[in-house]
Amino acid sequence: MIRSCLTRMGPLTLLAMSLLVSTVCLAQSSSPGFEAFKHVRAAADDGAPDGLLRIAQTSDGYIWLAGDALYRFDGATFERIDWPQGAGKRHASPSALMVSDRGELWVGLRDTGGVAVYRQGALRDMHMPDPPRGLAVLAQTPDGTLWASSMSLDKRLLRRRGDQWERVDETLGLPRGYIMDLIPGRDGRLWVALSAENGESGTLAFLDPHATRFQTMPVTLSGRPKIALDPHGALWISDAGGVRMFLDASGKRAQPTIGFPPVPGVTRAAIAFDRNGGLWGTTGSVGIFYIANPHAPSARPAAQVSRFGAANGLTSDTSYAPFVDREGNVWITTESGIDQFRRAAAQQDPAVPPDPEHGLSMARARDGSIYVGSRRTVFRVPLNGRAAPVLTLRTDEISMCSARAGGVWGIEPKGQLILLQGARVQRFPGYPGGEARIACAEDASGRLWLAVASGALLWRDASGWHRAGGALAKLNVWDLTTTQAGELALVIPPDIAILHGGRLETISLKQAGIGTPWALMAGHGLGSQDLFISGSAGLARMRGSQLRHLDERRFPWITWVRTLQQTTDGKTWLFSRPGVYEVATADLNRAFDDPRAPLPVTKFDALDGLASTVQQGGFMGQQSAVGADGRLWFLNRQGAAFFDPAKLQPNKVPPPVTIRSLESNGGIWRDPAHVTLPGGTRTVNIAYAGLSFTVPQRVQFLYRLQGVDDAWVDAGARRTASYTNLGPGRYRFQVIARNSDGVWNRVGATMTFEIQPTFVQSWPFKLICAALLLALLWLAYSLRLRTVANRIRMRMAERAEERERIARELHDTLLQSVQSLTLRFQLAADDLPEEMPVRASLITAIDIADKVIAEGRDRVRALRQQQAGDLQQIICDLIARIGFGAEVVTATALEGEVRLLDPAALDEITRIAGEALFNIHCHAEATQVTVELHYGANLQIRFADNGHGIDPEIARAGGKAGHYGLLGMSERAQRLRGRLAIRRLPDRGTEVVLTVPGAIAYKPRAPRPWSS
Secondary structure, three states, X not given: OHXXXXXXXXXXXXXXXXXXXXXXXXXXXXXXXXXXXEEEEEEHHHOOOOOOOEEEEOOOOOEEEEOOOEEXXXXXXXXXXXXXXXXXXXXXXXXXXXXXXXXXXXXXXEOOOOEEEEEOOEEEEOOOOOOOOEEEEEEEOOOOOEEEEEXXXXXXXXXXXXXXXXXXXXXXOOOOOEEEEEEEOOOOOEEEEEEOOOOOEEEEEEEOOOOOOOEEOOOOEEOOOEEEEOOOOOEEEEEOOEEEEEEOOOOOEOOOOOEEOOOOOOOOOOEEEOOOOOEEEEOOOOOEEEEOOOOOOOXXXXXXXXXXXXXXXXXXXXXXXXXXXXXXXXXXXXXXXXEEEEEOOEEEOOOOOOOOOOOOEEEEOOOOOEEEEEOOEEEEEOOOOOOEEEEEOOOOOOEEEEOOOOOEEEEOOOOEEEEEEOOEEEEEEOOOOOOOEEEEEEOOOOOEEEEEOOOOEEEEEOOEEEEOOHHHHHOOOOEEEEOOOOOEEEEEOOEEEEEEOOEEEEEOOOOOOOOOEEEEEEOOOOOOOOEEEEEOOEEEEEEOOEEEEEEOOOOHHHOOEEEEEEOOOOEEEEEEOOOEEEEEHHHHHHHHHOOOOOOOOEEEOHHHOOOOOEOOOOOOOOOEEEOOOOOEEEEEOOEEEEEOHHHOOOOOOOOOEEEEEEEEOOEEEEOOOEEEEOOOOOOEEEEEEEOOOOOHHHOEEEEEEEOOOOOOEEEEOOOEEEEOOOOOEEEXXXXXXXXXXXXXXXXXXXXXXXXXXXXXXXXXXXXXXXXXXXHHHHHHHHHHHHHHHHHHHHHHHHHHHHHHHHHHHHHHHHHHHHHHHHHHHHHHHHHOOOOOHHHHHHHHHHHHHHXXXXXXXXXXXXXXXXXXXXXXXXXXXXXXXXXXXXXXXXXXXXXOOOOOEOHHHHHHHHHHHHHHHHHHHHHHOOOEEEEEEEEOOEEEEEEEEOOOOOOHHHHHHOOOOOOOHHHHHHHHHHHOOOEEEEEEOOOOOEEEEEEEEHHHHEOOOOOOOOOX
């Protein structure tokens, strides 16, 4: 089947595939000993600086690199750190790095630059007096003393105590030679490795705490020696003679002697130890070397030294410094970049070659050993071992499946049937026809089933091979396996089938929602009888007669699962196109049973060491197996690989989180804690980092800007936050992160920044605007009030004119007519004799008419005249006119500066006051009456009594039906644009309060003349 598919692709596709395969093979051609590591490189064409000599990691998590300049690395970005403007040392490049006991980075410089410290976001000169031409090594002993060695033979060793530098190579009796290394011991001893001037030999010296002279050790060194302390405190030496332990952890000469020969071509071997005790070394010219277990004596020590160079993918064979970071990752600096080695989750077995054309086959024997077929060879993987060839085949194609009697079956097209049981090989006749095979399986009854390329089924028992008949002959089989009960399960798209003895059961997958089925996998949990069906759109589980599924809408990664394994530790491993997924079996079962249940998952892919994903379409049969040692083996395009769950080392170190910089308006603030930005700033860009280097691509971030973001912003792997349209004020930015294994640093990093307001954004400007606004509002209110007052005065003037007109009309018509009639009647009465009775009646009528004329003149006079005078006196006159009894005590009170009232308004006020006093006299039955006058911005008059009080319903209604006194008072108050409040007092009595706007009540003041 594979051959026919490739034929249809055509020659261009085959060429592309061959190039791809060769490229992948080249990239994975790791040297033996390095298979357990994932190698990641960053060369100059990847954006990394070249010529990197030194490497260090500060307590905040940054990795620092010394090359042509100083760089810091956060896992994603190489940031160049230059001297500040005006520092005067911009051309002094770094040559040595050290992290002090305070966590600060100290930098040794070339070109007589001395020493600098990175502090508060910038390099700061430490003012070393008379510095050497270049510094080679910086070190700090536990007492805080700083040591610096020169690259040359002058000023070889300098010491800094407090703030004072001193040259001490001669004072302390340092032996002759170039200083190659400085190592402070845990006990405070300072170790120094020296090379002779001719570079042929060397010396090992030490200075004890408080000692005044160096001492030398009786050891022969060669070439350019380097020294290092292992995790236990033992002292190791690396020189032209190789690598060896010199002193053990107790400070005694190592017994037995542990040593390893030098790598051919080595010029300078710097060494470091990883967290597992492995020894890593650079060579200066021929790549790097690695010793997995340097503490174990070996009869063949050279065999323990593994090498890795440019041919294996190292950025350069010219390697300088090894370094182990806080997460256990190993770093190598070279002349062309930087390389990282970390423990890989998945490892390829280098013994099993890839076969992209024909594919690989696999089966597990009852004893837990794994058999793999590739390139006409069968390999056996024993317990805790590596694959080794056990059988040579006649063809490149073989189907393999477990044998229930022990061992595994191997079936060759047009070849033989082979039973492998350890080293024992049994051969049987091959299946008839020789058609290309697909997969095989042995059921519980011992029948060996084989599916061939045409989709037909063959089976074999003690009597030989048979072609399936009946309903089985009609099937088009894509793949097959056996269930935990030993029954044969078949993929017959779009359905599956299970053979129960001689009965065939077809199971429709139409409602399962997993797309086209293409793989069957039996569950391996304790007592499990589950059968899993993988499809193009999901995964289904058949438990008994119940079929449930997970689809891509719920879990996008669940599609195209090629093989599945369940381990005794409660984990389920799913191998698919994008990678390998690990879930808890209990969570998987819960997800099948509950449509709302989550399914936490851990993904493994190329970042974890996968050289390739699992074999896909066209390669049928078993694709994964669990060995007796617990390792999960699976087949891929590059051969056979495995996971060792017992050795998986999750990264439990929370990632340090830092804020790298804040950028705004062309300015950059590095490592900001608080930044003050100028007025008018609207946009800021904040760069942050999560300093986890194991898999930096999987570091995830959440951030928020208080006052702007209502909740945390999920930034994913993005390492910048941008904000626009910011206004003046103080802001607080916070970011947290989690590493590749989901460990959160929830403290994170925080910074504040303040945007100063422009003048138009400042409080004085806002106060000025507020004052102007209030002034405008007051002016508008005053104009409005003046307009209303003028309108009311005009209406009252119109009323006054109307009253005068009425008075004229009364005087000129009615009164004059009555008076004229009176005169006529008087003449008529004068002509009548006195004794006539009618004369007396007529005179009486004339007298009454005179009284009417007098009253009419009074009314005309009242209409033509308006009130004037003191309001308090007018109210006193009203009280006197009403005539309260002697038992009633009346009082008036005055508050404020008395002002003249507008005559028209005074007239209305007087009538309201008269009605209020009249009501008190007639209805209150009060013994005390108080009138209070308040002259203020408004005129307020309060009438209060201690009578039995007004009915609340009448007060609420504003009057009593058929009575118009209160109604008239309200109407007059409305004409004055005033308020009339009538309420019953809590104790007893009634209160009437009249409030009239001052602009209407008061007579306008005469304008003041301008003073000279």
